[in-house]
Amino acid sequence: MSGATLPGTIHGVGLGPGDPDLMSVRADRLLRGASHVAYFRKAGRRGRARSSVEGMLRADAVEIAMEYPVTTEIPLHDPAYAACLSAFYTDVASRLRALAQNGTDVVVLCEGDPFFYGSFMHLYTRLRDDVPVKVVPAITGMSAAWTATGLPVTWGDDVLTVLMGTLPEADLTRRMADADAIVVMKIGRLLPKVRAALAAAGRLEAAWLVECASMAEEKVIPLAEAGDRTVPYFSIVIVHGQGRRP
Structure with missing residues (x-):
């Protein structure tokens, strides 16, 4: 027209x-x-x-x-x-x-x-x-988080599993136990549940907590040392894969 x-x-x-x-x-x-x-x-x-x-x-x-x-x-x-x-x-x-x-x-x-x-x-x-x-499209928060740890997140045939902290603890534990590399998002006040699931899956000692990746207030610490505090909304838990390497 x-x-x-x-x-x-x-x-x-x-x-x-x-x-x-x-x-x-x-x-x-x-x-x-x-x-x-x-x-x-x-x-x-x-x-x-x-x-x-x-x-x-x-x-x-x-x-x-x-x-x-x-x-x-x-x-x-x-x-x-x-x-x-x-x-x-x-x-x-x-x-x-x-x-x-x-x-x-x-x-x-x-x-x-x-x-x-x-x-x-x-x-x-x-x-x-x-x-x-x-x-x-854009760089995701999780890629900034694993970069902040200074370690590659996947090797060779590793399968990366992305989980939400809002899932029931039993579901988190089952999926964590089956995963190679793990990213957990949407944590906030749910950190104790996420840590408990990782512990039950036998992955806690390998987990890292990354707060505010790439931002001025960025903090990277082993999750086992994080305590039960409420973390910022922009927090991600990373477990690195340990797969095949040349």
């Missing part, structure tokens, strides 16, 4: 593990040229994604803060948790869809990689059939 407005594009831009130097050239270019920038954050907080791009955005960029309605207030397995977040993602997606349908490009900041346990995935599935959506 003559004079019709071409739709804008929603860009899910992976920022990497937290160090701006580890962003891709494409991510940097999109960020610096963006007229509209959206990012997730906890209510009352600035958000790690927004903080990591400080000084990179245009002075006139329109910022769209997408504030989670819940984080830890409702247990993950409570149906109310999924219902609340589903409504939130649907509402946010409708706002971004309206912008794109009016011809506006929007860059959505994504911690880590957008397609690896990221919130952007929930927007992607709601938007991809209606407006153009492009994704910029």
Whole structure:
């Protein structure tokens, strides 16, 4: 139709593990040229994604803060948790869809990689059939974590198993016992459970705790020495594989 407005594009831009130097050239270019920038954050907080791009955005960029309605207030397995977040993602997606349908490009900041346990995935599935959506991949937090240990994570035929600390302890133990190399994410207040599972699987002494990989506050310690404290959200447990080598 003559004079019709071409739709804008929603860009899910992976920022990497937290160090701006580890962003891709494409991510940097999109960020610096963006007229509209959206990012997730906890209510009352600035958000790690927004903080990591400080000084990179245009002075006139329109910022769209997408504030989670819940984080830890409702247990993950409570149906109310999924219902609340589903409504939130649907509402946010409708706002971004309206912008794109009016011809506006929007860059959505994504911690880590957008397609690896990221919130952007929930927007992607709601938007991809209606407006153009492009994704910029990124270095994951786990690759920054095993790099911080100074040791290769896989050798030869090692199989890497990625686990969530939110899994039941029995499931964690079973999968850890069967794994070569292990990454455990989403730890936070669940560190005692993760450590207990590793101990039951006979892998505790080989495990490392990496807090805030690639960031200024990075810390790397043997998990057996970490105690029962609550660790930062950006914490990952690594168990290195010991597979075939020439």
